[in-house]
Amino acid sequence: MLEILEAGGLVTVQDAGRRGWQKFGVPVSGAMDWFAHRAANVLVGNPPDAATLEIGFGDVTLRALRDCVIAVTGAGFVTSTFAWTFPLWTSFVVHAGGTVRIMKEGDGNWAYLAIAGGIESESMLGSRSSYLRAGLGQKLEVGDRLNIGQPSRSLDELAARTFSPDKLPLYSSSPVIETLDGVQSNWFTKDGLETFYSSDFSISPSSDRMGFRMDGAPIARVHAAELLSEGMTIGSIQIPASGLPIVMMADSPTTGGYPKIANVVTADLPLLAQVPFREGRIRFKMTSVEEAQARYRKMTRALEDGIEEVENDAKFAQ
Amino acid sequence: MDALKPLGDSSLLITLGDEMDPRLNRRVHALASLIEAAPLAGIRETVPAYAALLVHYDPLTLTYSQLADWLRLRLDQADSASARTPRQIEVPTRYGGASGADLEAVASAHALSPADVIRLHSRRDYLVYMMGFTPGFPYMGALDAAIVTPRLETPRTSVPAGTVAIAGAQTGIYPLASPGGWNLIGWTPLKLFDPASDSPFLFAPGDTVRFIPIEGDDA
Structure with missing residues (x-):
């Protein structure tokens, strides 16, 4: 078991998401940064879709109640246990009674803590992902304890593994985010589309797991007709009456009624999720569905062959 | 207009029209049933809406064009294929009072009495066009x-x-406490969403619903 001693920011359990219930209006949820979530699991020998702790925007301290192997991934955090500071994207042993601290430091928003065996919180509608608006899962607080499953291998085999740095997403506070043409892009003027693809946007601090609201130049529309509500997805970019884009994120409603100018490709969702609110700058760029799917396949292959043993693993033992 | 378009790299949107029309919507549900009865490997789920069906898929299993080709073959069949038999669900509703706080305003906006609004709202069957929000x-x-x-x-x-x-020509029921911009006219004791249940949802897209007025005090 893991016990939570400090829970700053937003701490929830997230897995690869809740699928099969969108027709009833249930969002997929799951990790904001799918790549970091899966990589954390792979590092500790879990199935890639196992449940992890998602830590957003704050410091967290945990105590291990038995020996375990942990990996923390993501961007904008550092990890320490006793005197040791560990880089992200590395697995390490924590002995029974030991504590791990994950501290917000640097550019980035979300960290993923995977533990060998996975977090075994209650599964609701086939997933352990938290969706707080509907009471699925909960915001974790000091004193909460998490059940852990059986590791797939011995802790010795799972510790001191790291993720090859050249296979990581290029996290940045000013990324270029690739998108596909939106299903209603012809609802926008030529100037509006030009503004969308050639100006800088920042992420409003009023953003959350449901959507990232963009600050920047408003996008002009051809007419003010209303769209009949239709399905949308994580990455869909809606333009409401204000003209300022909203990028739908993990807790996106399943349907929406604003025209969609574009859709962020799956491969760039991790980059977008980690852009610092307010200070970061985003540019959107158009790509093709074939390119987008090829990039996604390449990233999932990197998850399979990105793991390396740490050469001198003495420093990872306590 | 091509009815099929990528909506991102993991979803495909099939647009069948652009209006709120029961026959058009039945076609959306028929197409969803046809797909879900014998799905192509890689299709994750479908989301019906008023006049469009969103198909979510795994791009590791299917490319966009493979899925689009497969779906085009089924578009015409959806006209003759029957959607699942719609269920008829009755919703006992206490109109007015604190939980139907806009009933009087709705009535006076149309120069009707609250009793007229209740009668007009409860005397017809409604189609569940879609679910969301x-x-x-x-x-x-x-x-x-x-x-x-x-x-x-x-x-x-x-x-x-x-x-x-109610809002526009639509009526709905809030399953959870949430923000809302619709006119509130009543309240039902039915539970619309129970995640711990074997059948977590009272309604499914395509169902038929009728409101039955009941008496009672505010909960």
Whole structure:
């Protein structure tokens, strides 16, 4: 078991998401940064879709109640246990009674803590992902304890593994985010589309797991007709009456009624999720569905062959 | 207009029209049933809406063009294929009172009495065109033209679970306490969403619903 001693920011359990219930209006949820979530699991020998702790925007301290192997991934955090500071994207042993601290430091928003065996919180509608608006899962607080499953291998085999740095997403506070043409892009003027693809946007601090609201130049529309509500997805970019884009994120409603100018490709969702609110700058760029799917396949292959043993693993033992 | 378009790299949108029309919507549900009865490997789920069906898929298993080719073959069949038999669901509803706080305003906006609004709202069957907004929220219609009412100018920050509401030609029920901009006209004791249950949702897209007026005090 893991016990939570400090829970700053937003701490929830997230897995690869809740699928099969969108027709009833249930969002997929799951990790904001799918790549970091899966990589954390792979590092500790879990199935890639196992449940992890998602830590957003704050410091967290945990105590291990038995020996375990942990990996923390993501961007904008550092990890320490006793005197040791560990880089992200590395697995390490924590002995029974030991504590791990994950501290917000640097550019980035979300960290993923995977533990060998996975977090075994209650599964609701086939997933352990938290969706707080509907009471699925909960915001974790000091004193909460998490059940852990059986590791797939011995802790010795799972510790001191790291993720090859050249296979990581290029996290940045000013990324270029690739998108596909939106299903209603012809609802926008030529100037509006030009503004969308050639100006800088920042992420409003009023953003959350449901959507990232963009600050920047408003996008002009051809007419003010209303769209009949239709399905949308994580990455869909809606333009409401204000003209300022909203990028739908993990807790996106399943349907929406604003025209969609574009859709962020799956491969760039991790980059977008980690852009610092307010200070970061985003540019959107158009790509093709074939390119987008090829990039996604390449990233999932990197998850399979990105793991390396740490050469001198003495420093990872306590 | 090509009816099929990528909506991102993991979803495909099939647009069948651009209006709220029961026959068009039945075609959306028929197509969803046809796909789900014998799905192509890689299709994750479908999301019906008023006039469009969104198909979510795994791009590691299927490319966009493979899925589009497969779906084009089924578009025509959806006309003859029957959607699942719609269920008829009765919703006991206590109109007015604190949980139907806009009933009188709706009535006076149309120069009707609250009793007229109740009669007009409860005397016809509604189609669940689609679900969305929050888990279990049914978008139903169409209202009698005499009680079609615009959304509130300022949405409420919290509407209680079970509240029956109208907006435009639509009627709906809030499954969870949530913000809401629709006109509140009543309340039902039915539970629309129960994640611990074997059948977590009271409604499914394509169902038929009728409101049954009941008496009682505010909960």
